[in-house]
Amino acid sequence: MPDSSSRPNTFGQLPPSKWPGERLGLPKIGPGSIGRPLRRLLGFAIDWAIAIGASAIFFDYDPAANLIIFVILQIIFIPTIGASIGHRLVGLRIISIHGGWVGLWRPVVRSVLLGIALPALVWDSDQRGFHDKIAGTALIRQ
Template sequence: MLGFAIDWAIAIGVSAIFFNYDPAANLIIFVILQIVFIPTIGASIGHRLVGLRLISIHGGWIGLWRPVVRSLLLGIALPALVWDSDQRGFHDKIAGTALIRQ
């Protein structure tokens, strides 16, 4: 949750600077940050700061489609509120990803 809060705070900061704190811009910036940073550094900025990274459960590079699907689902919030016994959110299950400690 702390990683999410950090990422959301970054999105709000960018939105406040460039879009006069538009709620729609907050969400769009949040999703874009996820899509850009997950495939490039293996995690969002918030994830990295709290010692987490995102992996593909199938191994190898996470690719581009997994972060896009995961981030879009995370943006609508409902899949993130549903999780299984492994504590993986529905957005991670659909994308085939898992958030792990580094």
């Protein structure tokens, strides 16, 4: 009889993935695999720079405007082009883990939580931030 202490017995006690995205049925490397941290960070930096530029032009560089513009850009571009501008430039896109179009509510939930920042800093073994887990999304390579 297998050792029951090694098997998950309650919600949240899943064994770690062998590679990021394994539990989601995603490949280990290449197109369709989970976007790695460096690409994610670079995409985020590009998006943040765009938000800062827009804030500087229209709001005389207001930190609150930076954040609001950043979140709005995420909400607009995720359902329309499949990712933020920064993510697209570094070869990433956002998918629904349930298949099909990401929809409208997922980008809103994901972007607001990303704007709070803390959920994005908490990752699982699939390298999905808490904001992605709640929204049911994953950031993958194109």
